[in-house]
Every structure is written in C-alpha cells, then in structure tokens.
Amino acid sequence: xxxxxxxxxxxxxxxxxxxxxxxxxxxxxxxxxxxxxxxxxxxxxxxxxxxxxxxxxxxxxxxxxxxxxxxxxxxxxxxxxxxxxxxxxxxxxxxxxxxxxxxxxxxxxxxxxxxxxxxxxxxxxxxxxxxxxxxxxxxxxxxxxxxxxxxxxxxxxxxxxxxxxxxxxxxxxxxxxxxxxxxxxxxxxxxxxxxxxxxxxxxxxxxxxxxxxxxxxxxxxxxxxxxxxxxxxxxxxxxxxxxxxxxxxxxxxxxxxxxxxxxxxxxxxxxxxxxxxxxxxxxxxxxxxxxxxxxxxxxxxxxxxxxxxxxxxxxxxxxxxxxxxxxxxxxxxxxxxxxxxxxxxxxxxxxxxxxxxxxxxxxxxxxxxxxxxxxxx
Ligand code: SF4
Numbered sequence: 432x433x434x435x436x437x438x439x440x441x442x443x444x445x446x447x448x449x450x451x452x453x454x455x456x457x458x459x460x461x462x463x464x465x466x467x468x469x470x471x472x473x474x475x476x477x478x479x480x481x482x483x484x485x486x487x488x489x490x491x492x493x494x495x496x497x498x499x500x501x502x503x504x505x506x507x508x509x510x511x512x513x514x515x516x517x518x519x520x521x522x523x524x525x526x527x528x529x530x531x532x533x534x535x536x537x538x539x540x541x542x543x544x545x546x547x548x549x550x551x552x553x554x555x556x557x558x559x560x561x562x563x564x565x566x567x568x569x570x571x572x573x574x575x576x577x578x579x580x581x582x583x584x585x586x587x588x589x590x591x592x593x594x595x596x597x598x599x600x601x602x603x604x605x606x607x608x609x610x611x612x613x614x615x616x617x618x619x620x621x622x623x624x625x626x627x628x629x630x631x632x633x634x635x636x637x638x639x640x641x642x643x644x645x646x647x648x649x650x651x652x653x654x655x656x657x658x659x660x661x662x663x664x665x666x667x668x669x670x671x672x673x674x675x676x677x678x679x680x681x682x683x684x685x686x687x688x689x690x691x692x693x694x695x696x697x698x699x700x701x702x703x704x705x706x707x708x709x710x711x712x713x714x715x716x717x718x719x720x721x722x723x724x725x726x727x728x729x730x731x732x733x734x735x736x737x738x739x740x741x742x743x744x745x746x747x748x749x750x751x752x753x754x755x756x757x758x759x760x761x762x763x764x765x766x767x768x769x770x771x772x773x774x775x776x777x778x779x780x781x782x783x784x785x786x787x788x789x790x791x792x793x794x795x796x797x798x799x800x801x802x803x804x805x806x807x808x
Pocket of ligand 1: 516517518519520523524525526527560561562630
C-alpha cells in the first residue's frame with residue numbers, strides 16, 4: 432500500500448466541511464484528552480472553532496515542545512545551487528517562463544559559498560535547486576554531496592522528486608534529509624499551478640515520500656505552500672500523510688514546514704490569505720497532534736513573527752538566508768526564488784534565541800551516530 436491508495440479515499444469537500452463544522456466542544460476534547468490525538472482532533476484544532484482557544488493551544492504546544500526537544504532551536508542554511516528549471520509553476524520566480532538569467536554553480540563557486548556558511552557557523556545545509564534534470568540531475572548532486580560532506584554534519588535537499596534507486600545512490604554519498612512539499616493536495620488546483628514540466632505529475636510527487644521511506648532516508652520533510660488553497664484542508668492532508676508515513680516507515684524522522692506564499696518578481700497573489708494568528712494556530716495544532724515531528728520556520732516570515740513563535744513549537748530555523756544561486760558571495764544580482772522577510776544574520780538570531788532562554792544548536796546529527804560500534808572481545 433502507498434499513500435496514494437489512502438489518498439483516494441479522501442474527498443476534499445468532505446474534509447473541508449467536516450473541519451468547518453467542528454465545535455468548541457470538539458476543540459476542548461482535542462486539547463484536554465489524554466493520550467495521542469487523532470486526525471479528527473487535528474481537524475478540530477485547525478478549525479475556526481479553535482480560534483478562541485489560541486492562548487490555551489499555545490501553552491499546551493509550548494509544554495509539549497519543551498518536554499520533547501528542550502529549549503533548543505536547530506539552525507540550518509539554504510544553499511541555492513541553481514535557478515534553472517524545466518517546470519512552469521505559477522507562484523515561483525524560477526518558473527521556466529520567467530525570462531531571467533539562469534545560473535548553476537560550479538564546484539569552485541560552491542566552495543566559495545561554503546566558506547561563507549562555515550564562517551557563519553553552519554553545520555546543517557539545505558541544498559536547493561530548480562527542477563532541471565539535464566543540468567542538476569543525480570550525477571550533479573552526487574558530486575555536490577561529495578564536495579560538501581567534509582564540511583557539514585547534516586545535508587538536506589529540496590530539489591526535484593526522484594526514483595527510489597536515485598535516492599539510494601545519494602544516501603550512499605551522505606544525503607540525510609529530503610524535503611518534498613506537495614504544494615497543494617487539491618488535485619484540480621495542482622494542475623492549474625503546474626501546467627508544464629515533470630512537476631505536473633501530481634501522482635509521482637505524492638508518492639515521493641513513499642520512495643524515500645523505502646530508500647531508508649534519515650528524515651523526510653513535508654508541507655504545502657499556504658495560499659494556494661484552503662489551508663485548513665491542505666494541512667489536514669499533510670497531517671494524514673505524516674501519520675501514514677510514521678506508521679509505514681517508522682525508522683525515518685519527519686519535519687513539517689508551512690511556507691506562506693511570498694512575493695517574487697511577476698508573482699501570484701495568494702488565493703487564500705492566512706494571517707499571523709492562523710499560522711500560530713496551525714503551528715500549535717501540528718505540535719499538539721504530533722509531539723515527535725520537527726517544525727521548521729524559514730526567513731520567509733517576518734522578524735517580529737519569528738521572535739514571537741519561538742516558544743510555541745518551532746524546532747528548526749534558518750537565518751541570514753539567500754535564495755539566489757551564489758547569493759552568499761558574488762552573484763548578488765541573480766533572481767531570488769522569493770523575497771526574504773527576516774534579514775537578520777545568524778549571529779543576531781542566535782542572540783535573540785539566547786535572550787528568550789533558548790539555545791541555538793548548529794550540529795544536531797552525525798551520520799556516525801546511527802551505527803553501533805562492534806564490541807571487541
Ligand atoms: S517551484 Fe520548483 S519546480 Fe516550480 S518553478 Fe520553482 S523551482 Fe521550478
């Protein structure tokens with residue numbers, strides 16, 4: 432069985448109606464029950480009925496996060512390797528129909544970027560590219576991971592979905608984590624936003640976490656692009672996907688991100704706006720639903736918002752990010768994928784975390800930690 436089999440049993444409109452019909456009593460039940468929350472509880476927590484309970488949700492979410500993760504925030508930095516892309520996506524600055532200068536970093540340029548990231552203190556790097564198999568395919572990524580492995584203890588990737596064997600070959604080179612966001616689980620809207628290129632294959636993307644689980648990846652990141660469709664329904668399907676994956680590939684860890692649609696040159700305005708209070712509600716709902724999942728917040732969000740949500744359930748943050756290839760060094764003029772909102776440096780973020788009583792963690796994982804040394808008798 433794959434998630435796609437389960438997904439066929441879900442009907443968007445039914446899920447949406449059921450979320451919007453939840454009552455205050457359903458929310459209280461979800462908040463104060465003992466034991467694991469169900470998907471029905473998650474619906475209540477993201478419903479409009481939960482809005483008056485935001486303060487209680489924040490307190491419970493904070494307690495659960497501190498119990499599981501302590502007062503720590505893991506730090507990571509994106510490294511944009513290429514803005515070449517063979518897809519048309521209506522919401523992205525790298526879209527193939529956007530007439531901009533295209534760049535793919537060569538090994539020398541990557542080393543220059545790495546030097547800046549190391550200077551900032553980073554041990555966890557997230558590799559990002561457009562989806563362009565001919566220029567940034569598996570062989571390119573193998574070379575990049577080989578180049579980066581000595582410099583970073585954790586390598587994540589947010590690039591095109593791949594086959595299981597391709598993931599296995601990258602894991603063998605030292606890849607730890609793959610982020611693959613479905614963008615939206617609304618199939619009709621997905622088609623409208625992805626009219627051309629391999630990304631238009633909804634099914635292949637939806638099955639990607641299954642292929643990653645079968646490839647025994649250390650961690651998988653899930654999420655949707657908030658603003659494309661009703662966020663409550665989309666995020667319910669993320670929660671359902673997470674629940675399925677945890678049961679099926681229990682040795683893999685999971686993270687969730689909740690990017691809100693950001694402006695970019697020629698960009699698409701959100702179809703559905705999510706305000707700051709609603710994003711807080713969502714963060715708390717994910718945490719109360721699942722105490723193990725990592726929750727990641729990027730520099731898309733503003734300085735003020737990021738300062739305020741540290742204590743609510745977030746476990747991972749980026750800082751000082753550049754979203755254009757070569758952005759940390761020479762190519763300041765190349766196109767960004769989206770506009771950064773929080774422009775503070777990693778040192779400034781680390782200081783802000785310390786003031787709030789949190790510890791910034793630069794190194795959280797080492798591939799060697801997963802092996803038990805054989806006993807010598
Ligand atoms: S979202 Fe990804 S696949 Fe779509 S245009 Fe942007 S880089 Fe390409």
